[in-house]
Amino acid sequence: MKAKKGRSILTIILSVILSLLTGVSACADSGTESPISDYNVKVRINTDGSIDVTENIRYSSLSGYNNILLLLDKKEGEEFEIKNVYMLQKEGYIECTRLESEQWDISAFSGTYSVIEEPDMIRLKVYGTFSRRYGSIVVQYSVKNAVRRYNDVAEFRRTHIFKKWGEHISNISINVDLPLKTSISQIKPFLHGVIVGYKKVQDSSITFIIPNTVPGEYVETRIVFPQDLIFNAPFEEAINHLPKVMEEEEEYNESDKSDLLKAREDAAKEAGRKAWAQKMTQRAKKVAAGFSLIASILGIYMFIRLKSQLGKIQKTPIPMNLKGIDELSPAEARMIVFNGRTGARAVLGSLFKLVSLGRLTLGVSENGHKVMTFKINGDINGDINEGINDSNLKDSDYLLLEWLSGMTDNKNEFNPVILTDKARRTASASDLRTFLDQWEHKVFLEYSDRDILGTTLLFYRDLGLIIGAVLFFLGCIIPVSLSIWTGYLMLPVGFALFLYSLRIRKHTHYGVAQHRIWKELKKRLINRTIALDGLPDWMSKAMALLGYTVALGTEKELSLVYAALTKENNNLSVFLDNNREDRELSGIIKNTIAVFDQAIREVQDANQFAV
Amino acid sequence: MWMLFFIVLTAVVGINFTRRQRGKLWYVILAEVALLIRFALVFAIYYNGTETLGTDGLIYHLVAKNVANQLWDGVPIFNVEYKFTWYTVLVGLQYAIFGVNRYAASFTNAFLAILSGFYLTDIAVNLKFTYKKSAFIGLAYIFMPSMMVWTTDTRKESLTFFAAILIWHINLLLLKEREWPTSRRIAYVAAICLLLWLSTLLRIYMLFTLGGGLLVCLFFHYLKTRRRFILYFGVTILIFSCVIAYTTVYANLHDYHALPMDSSQQGDDTLDNEVNTILDIILSKDIPQSINGFFTEPHLDKVQNISDIAGYYSLITLVRIEMLLWYACMIMALFGILECLLKFDSYLLGLLAFIVSYSLINALVSENVADTYYRYRAAIVAPVLLFADYRPLFNHMKSIIMRKSIV
Structure with a gap:
């Protein structure tokens, strides 16, 4: 039920974001301006029934278009020939070249055109760089058999603007010149497809003027004139055609033209919607810019507020005597001192700790570089042998022992050198990475059990996470959908807040206090400004101290470890099977760390990909 | 013959890709369907002949014919003269070996698109996505309507x-x-x-x-x-x-035709001039508007203005639906991107760098034309699909807030 509710909420949120993205962006550039501001057509009818047409079209709302499409009427039986295509450039009109076979070396992106013939129309595409300033083309073409000759009359009928073009076009002027002069009364011009428009006949010239068209309208002209004007044309049919024409025109005149009315109505609505959308877009831009700034400031405020909450904690004095130091494992100590990282030193430090607890025995491998080896004492599941103290073992320690038992040879001894080979094999590297992931997670959980967030901090953490994520998403969506700079500000603010909130545990009272104490301890170990009796009891045992030394990265300075060994009345031979000089210990530790470090680094990506 | 060859090849390659996934024959079958749709599209777009149709595709075909002629005349392949793009040499080589056939070149493109889908699925599988999700990514890629058009012509x-x-x-x-x-x-x-x-x-x-x-x-x-x-x-x-x-x-750089260079500025071939031209183009643009254009064009109300589909209502509707799905995909991808940043996944970070750099370059330098943006953006569709899932981030956040994990 909860999942269903969550899914519904998610769906609603996504829908809102989607509508914001699509709706607003769709309106971002809308305007009521007609894409075509002038459409002039000059038709000359020849005596053979062919026509020569010149179309001059001016585009007004182009911005960097690389092609323009023109739909030209073509009826059955007509022979169509594009003669010239010109486009306006800076230097004036240039003649365009037709893209045809074997003309591959022409510049295809400036001043060319292609022609696609369809059953009822010609698609003419002109290629070049068009802009609002230079957005004019001129097309000249001729059509044979365009005018039909009958016994009584000749008929010119063409569609100049197609219904499916779907563009707003203004200032349409169509001029048709007859081949010879004739009586005006014998010329019958008709205009179809638009509600507003008029025609005039002067001498042998017919002009159609249409102020504008909207999507859904079309412009078709029809002229009936004496057939003997095209005396060179063949007869289409030996019939009297005028009665049919008049009948059709009467039908057209009497039709309700609801489709055209609807087109006008839709266009008016569309224009209103676009004007409203443009207004809303401008308003949305202003609101979004303000919102982005406020949201970013809110994010920064949230960040400062979080820091100030934590800052109160951080102002507590450093306990110089290490009195407040908590008993962390070497892995936990490394994690808080090294910004959440664990790695090879944490594993090795934990192994030394296990040696100090009697679960492991230390040895040295003689093959190649000398490295430390570890032998498991007794049963890893808690067989209490003499000298073994399990009371301090944690889940992560048991997991480490379990892993170690799988890595030992037939003498029950683990030599770290085998890790190098395992890290280079896909399957074993993946196993090693899986173990490390599980072990590190356990170490994290053990630490977080101590570092419990207070209710206030928990609230701020969750709030920070949510606000950070929301700001990140809005920082991606708002500036892209509304094209505003200020929106991008939310992106870094949101991401920073998100990351900071995610890692807030590092900054709690407990976290900060331990971080400072352990850093101080590290500093003192390096500077030799701490004595063995200044250390807590649980750290002062030689092998435990070695573990912390390795985990904290201070193994170059081992004098305290030697002191601990002396105090325990032991020398290194207790831990190293063969009698070794003290100075060798440092080199062996260095080699062991290097082997662990290389292997564990190499498998960092082992579980990133499927095996 | 070509069609049969590619159908068989798709089956062989598809079975090879899915050999580790038992019972996944449906994936290969769907890939074959995508291939067949592309074949049908080839026949539809060349309905009126192969020598006059198209823009870039037609030009590349014609250049390839010239390349083939040069090869037949004995010109070594490294000395062949070609225009626009090296792709024309590859098609010319195909023409020289198998004869001039624009259909065959288009079928090859269709097969490469399907192969890309297989590789994309394999990338997703290797990134440990479930097979279902990986297959969905691959299929979404090969069935995307615009992708079908861009990858079918001789482009x-x-x-x-x-x-x-x-x-x-x-x-x-x-x-x-x-x-x-x-x-x-x-x-x-x-x-x-x-x-x-x-x-x-x-x-x-x-x-x-x-x-x-x-x-x-x-x-x-x-x-x-x-x-x-x-x-x-x-x-x-x-x-x-x-x-x-x-x-x-x-x-x-100078011959790169996708840069909207002003002809008055051409003639000087120095690098400084080229760089200055590019900088001028970038500075002349409204950058947020260009970024918007690259990611969201063609806007729903402008789809009908794309000259290639003007007047075809069904295609306009199809593109509008695809645009809506693309917007949804981008929003979904934001979740994946945030998750990738949190996990610091080096591979996905590299992909993200590719997406961001590709988008910025195209937004800032390419022509401000809806269908150009639409076509150029197709290159980032595949990597974006790899990010498009909200669930990993949701689960991650949930486990943090529910105290099941720390980071």
């Missing part, structure tokens, strides 16, 4: 996308496989370098987007693992990129 898009996806696939294998012999690794790195060069020949800025993405990926991967091989790999790519930048990018 270079199919090869460009294939090269990009193949580079990322090989990169993934190189990062993943630890037991390969050195010779095999060298061969794969060499293959990436070769593909990088070919991609640069196809679109000059691909060097910076693909090369940059790879370097980002390898840099973070090296920081994480300190594997010496990654270091050598990264250095090789860096050196090779510098070589390509000098020998290929610089040499071809």
